[in-house]
Amino acid sequence: MSSTIIPFGPQHPVLPEPLHIRLVMEDEKIVEAIPAIGYVHRGLEKLTETKDFTQNVYIVERVCGICSVMHAMAYCQGIEELMNIVVPDRAKFLRVIWAELHRIHSHLLWLGLLADAFGFESLFMQVWRDREKVMDIMEETAGARVVISANAIGGTRRDLSKEQMVKINLTIDEIKHDLEQVESVFLNNYTVKHRLVGRGILTKADAIELCAVGPMARASGISMDLRTTGYSAYGQLDFEPVLHNDGDNYARTYVRLKEIYQSIDLIKQAISKIPEGEHLVPVKGMPPKGEVISRVEQPRGEVLYYLRANGTKNLERLRLRTPTFANIPSLMKMLPGSQLSDVPLLILTIDPCISCTER
Amino acid sequence: MFKMMGNIFKNLVSKPATRLYPFEKREPFKNTRGQIAGCDIDKCIFCGICQRKCPADAIVVNKEEKSWEIDQFRCVICNACVEACPKKCIISSETHKTPQYKKDKLKIVQTEKITESTGKITT
Amino acid sequence: MIENLEGIAIDQLLAETQKCKYEGYRFITATCADNGDETIDIIYHFDKDYVMKNYRVTFNKGEAVPSISKIFLCAVLVENEIKELFGVNVTDIAIDYGGHMLLSEEELDSPMLRRQITVEKRGGK
Numbered sequence: 001m002s003s004t005i006i007p008f009g010p011q012h013p014v015l016p017e018p019l020h021i022r023l024v025m026e027d028e029k030i031v032e033a034i035p036a037i038g039y040v041h042r043g044l045e046k047l048t049e050t051k052d053f054t055q056n057v058y059i060v061e062r063v064c065g066i067c068s069v070m071h072a073m074a075y076c077q078g079i080e081e082l083m084n085i086v087v088p089d090r091a092k093f094l095r096v097i098w099a100e101l102h103r104i105h106s107h108l109l110w111l112g113l114l115a116d117a118f119g120f121e122s123l124f125m126q127v128w129r130d131r132e133k134v135m136d137i138m139e140e141t142a143g144a145r146v147v148i149s150a151n152a153i154g155g156t157r158r159d160l161s162k163e164q165m166v167k168i169n170l171t172i173d174e175i176k177h178d179l180e181q182v183e184s185v186f187l188n189n190y191t192v193k194h195r196l197v198g199r200g201i202l203t204k205a206d207a208i209e210l211c212a213v214g215p216m217a218r219a220s221g222i223s224m225d226l227r228t229t230g231y232s233a234y235g236q237l238d239f240e241p242v243l244h245n246d247g248d249n250y251a252r253t254y255v256r257l258k259e260i261y262q263s264i265d266l267i268k269q270a271i272s273k274i275p276e277g278e279h280l281v282p283v284k285g286m287p288p289k290g291e292v293i294s295r296v297e298q299p300r301g302e303v304l305y306y307l308r309a310n311g312t313k314n315l316e317r318l319r320l321r322t323p324t325f326a327n328i329p330s331l332m333k334m335l336p337g338s339q340l341s342d343v344p345l346l347i348l349t350i351d352p353c354i355s356c357t358e359r
Numbered sequence: 360m361f362k363m364m365g366n367i368f369k370n371l372v373s374k375p376a377t378r379l380y381p382f383e384k385r386e387p388f389k390n391t392r393g394q395i396a397g398c399d400i401d402k403c404i405f406c407g408i409c410q411r412k413c414p415a416d417a418i419v420v421n422k423e424e425k426s427w428e429i430d431q432f433r434c435v436i437c438n439a440c441v442e443a444c445p446k447k448c449i450i451s452s453e454t455h456k457t458p459q460y461k462k463d464k465l466k467i468v469q470t471e472k473i474t475e476s477t478g479k480i481t482t
Numbered sequence: 483m484i485e486n487l488e489g490i491a492i493d494q495l496l497a498e499t500q501k502c503k504y505e506g507y508r509f510i511t512a513t514c515a516d517n518g519d520e521t522i523d524i525i526y527h528f529d530k531d532y533v534m535k536n537y538r539v540t541f542n543k544g545e546a547v548p549s550i551s552k553i554f555l556c557a558v559l560v561e562n563e564i565k566e567l568f569g570v571n572v573t574d575i576a577i578d579y580g581g582h583m584l585l586s587e588e589e590l591d592s593p594m595l596r597r598q599i600t601v602e603k604r605g606g607k
Contacts, residue, residue, distance in 0.1 A: 034577060037559070038584040046594055055414040058437050126366070129376050140388040149392075149437050157442075181366050211508050211556045229532050293484050293527070293534065304527065306513045321511040321560075329556040358584060 003031065006340070010039050014117045014344040017354035021331065021347070025340065033335035035328050037358050044359040048318045053079060053287055054153060056315065063320070064356040065146050066109065069095075069102045070298045071320070072151040077231065078294035078307045079153050082287045090277040091155035092233040096270050097168075098142065098150050099232075100263040104175070105134040106299035107256045107263075110351055111186065114253065117348050118195050126182055130175050137171055140164065155280035165271050172264050179260060186253055196250040200334045200346040203247055210330045213323045214301025215259070216350060219244050219251035226297040237269045252349045286313050300324055300351050322356035387453045392436045396452040398427050400469045403448050409440035428466040431456055486535045487525075492547060495526075495539055499550045502528050507535065509554040514564045516596050522570060526550075543595075544571065551576040559583075567594040 003026045010018035018039040024032040044063060048056050060075045061068045073095055080087060108131040115123040135145045141164055142148040150156050160168075186192060202212070207220040217224050218241055225241035227234045242258045244251040287309035294305045301323025308317040327350045334346055378385065387393060405422040417433040418440060420426075441449045490498060502509075507528040515523045521540050524547065528535045541547065549572050551557045558576055562583045565572045569592030585593070 036579065036583065038582070041584045043593065051414060055412070055439075058414040058435065058439070062435075132376075136388075139391055143390055143392040143438070144436070208508070209555070211510070211554065226532070291484055293536075302510075304510055306525070306527075308515060317513075317515040319513045319515075325511070325559060326556060329558060332555075 002026070008343060008347075012344065014113075014348060015352070016113065017352065019347070019352055019354050021335075021343075023335070023340070023343070028340055030335050030338055030340065030343070033332055035331050037328070037354060039358075040355050041358045045318060045320075049314060049316070052313050053309070053315055054283075056318065057152060058149065060318075060320075061147050061149060061151075063359045064322070064353055066106045066353060067102065067298045067300065067303075067356065068147045069098050069150065070296050070303065072149075073099060073232070074294050074296040074303055074305045074320075075307075075318075076151050076153050077296070078292050078305050079287060081294065082290055082292045082307065082309055083283070083285070085154055085281060085283060087155055088277045088279065088281060089233070089275050090159075091279045091281075093270050093274040094156045094160060094279060095151060096233045096237070097160070097267055097274075098138075098148065098156075100267050100270070101134055101138065101168075103263045103299045104172075104260055105131055105138075107260050108134070110256060110348075111253075114345075114348055115186075117345050118192070120192070123182065123185060126178075130178050133171050133175060137168055141168075152280065154283045155278070157280070159279045165274075169268065169271060172267060176261070176264050179257075183257060186257060187250075193250065195342075195345065196253060197248060199249050199338060199342050200349060201246070201248045202330055202334050204245075206333050207247070207330070210333060211326055212301075212330050213326050214298075214351075215252055215255045216301070216327055216330065218242060219255045220247035221245045224302075226295055226302050231296065233270065236273060237266055239266055249345065249349050256351075286311060287315070298323055300353060300356075301326065320359065322353070322359075324350070324353045324357045328352075328357065389453070391453045392438050392451060393453045394431060394436060394451075394456045395429055395434055395438075395440070396450045397429075397465060397467055398450060399448040400427065400467045402446045403427055403469070404446060406445065408443050408445065409449065412439045412443040414439065425469040426466055428464050430462070430464045432462045484536055485533070487538060488536070489538045489540065492539055492541055492545070495537070496548055496550065496553070498537060499526070499553050502535070503553055506530055509550075509557060510534075512557065512560050512564065514568050514570065514594075516568065516594065518596055522568065524564065524570070543569070546571045546573050548573055549575045566592075568592055569595060 003024055006023045006025055008021040008023055010020045020036040022034045022036065023030050044059060048059055051059065057072055057075060061072045063071055108127055112124040112127040112131070115127065138148050139145045141160055142150040142158060150158060202216065202220050204221045207217050207222055212220070213224070221243060223241050223243055228241065239262055242255050242262060244254050289309060289311050291306065291308045296303055303323060304321045306317070306319040307315060310316045330350065331347065335343065338346060405420055405425060407420045410418045410420045414437065415433050415435050417430045419428045438451055441451050507530045510527040510529050512527070513525045517523055521542055524539050526537045539547070547570060549557070549561050551561060555576060561572050561575050562579050564570050566583060566585050
């Protein structure tokens with residue numbers, strides 16, 4: 001029984017971003033795993049201290065490409081609370097529609113990467129073809145495909161017309177129809193289940209102790225979804241968090257797949273309930289002295305923004321903690337006991353977004 | 360195993376989902392943010408608001424020489440300048456910028472009012 | 483604006499954190515900020531059933547702060563980041579990356595601290 005140390009290096013075909021894990025192994029079974037980050041540190045928190053509080057929206061959106069709308073939403077909600085700005089109702093519903101579209105595209109991207117990780121390339125291409133329809137909606141309604149810059153302090157920059165809302169409804173019906181055909185492959189196929197069921201188990205007690213957030217916690221049985229607190233327009237929509245009790249890879253796939261259906265339902269509810277009104281309120285003055293915390297549910301979990309202002313046009317401190325930052329320590333409990341060939345798949349099921357982690 | 364068969368047959372008989380890119384290009388949607396193509400120099404009053412609002416520090420406005428310059432490779436195409444301009448003279452176009460060999464800046468200088476023409480000097 | 487914010491001293495930190503763990507609170511993160519007058523603030527955020535509880539610790543630059551990673555293992559990454567970016571002396575972290583987690587050798591030490599930058603004008607260009 002000899003132990004070898006293998007670096008699961010920063011470059012790996014399965015990872016979308018660089019992450020380094022040091023695996024201590026004994027003959028194909030992993031005994032210990034230590035993660036290390038720091039390959040894409042850009043120093044964005046320091047950059048926000050030198051720019052205006054209105055220019056910071058554009059910087060904060062570019063922390064991550066996949067969850068960019070929710071970053072801007074959390075920042076704008078924080079500044080609006082500091083300056084006591086009341087956002088019109090129509091703007092709140094518009095923000096919810098764009099946020100849920102982003103959640104659909106993020107989960108579809110993850111499902112495609114998962115299928116690619118165990119070699120099922122045609123399934124990966126089917127899922128990404130549906131993702132293209134969501135990107136086309138974003139380009140048509142907000143002006144860009146990935147970083148859409150739709151949020152501004154005081155509301156949203158653009159409005160949605162009636163024809164656009166009808167088109168959104170038709171497109172998400174098509175996505176739902178396509179997804180129903182692909183769902184049975186993810187959940188009931190014999191070879192796929194062999195790689196997912198029973199691997200990488202994170203028990204409920206471990207998830208509570210390591211403070212996991214997002215779909216990882218919901219797949220281990222903890223009912224935690226920040227959208228139920230009712231920020232923005234979520235208080236007027238009804239839904240329930242999707243849960244599963246097993247805590248293995250299959251549970252996490254199940255939770256993310258069912259969340260796509262939940263987002264489709266939320267968009268339909270929001271489009272039917274949206275009130276008339278304006279979409280932007282003008283903002284005057286500087287943020288007064290004070291601190292505020294705002295939290296939003298991103299596709300990967302809960303993000304926390306801490307803002308401290310001192311009466312000038314620059315913020316004194318902006319701190320953001322993204323959900324992958326909280327999910328990486330769970331790797332230290334999930335990896336020991338599994339085989340080396342399962343490691344890429346396990347790391348992908350936490351949905352790593354490393355550029356968010358080390359802004 | 361046979362659940363994907365319906366999908367497979369549909370894919371075999373329908374046309375491909377991709378397009379042959381350099382030969383067929385897609386029309387961009389309306390109001391897409393492609394690039395900042397320049398500004399209408401006759402209307403510009405050189406107030407400098409666009410320079411202050413730009414998050415990437417890509418615009419330089421010079422009131423004495425009456426010139427407006429943008430570094431299109433620093434621009435993140437957020438259109439904050441287009442919304443902030445009081446005379447609405449910054450032009451945003453829908454097609455993206457093609458790759459170039461050198462990083463030139465786009466500089467527009469206002470000539471004397473008699474001839475009413477814009478001189479475009481790229482340095 | 484921040485709910486349930488309490489200021490405590492450094493030696494009460496471990497006791498309060500242990501109490502939070504017994505009561506079932508979840509550790510979210512720790513925020514470090516430079517106050518500009520030679521003191522540094524660290525705010526610890528906890529949450530239970532969507533209600534937050536925050537503790538603020540204020541101390542001078544150079545003092546040692548104990549690590550809470552023995553109580554909450556997930557605090558490892560945050561404490562390494564505070565140690566590197568702000569130069570705070572955090573002792574006994576469970577996994578210590580030795581100052582190289584985010585920064586490499588050729589960068590400034592503690593880049594997030596406020597410092598005076600003087601611009602020298604040399605003759606010529």
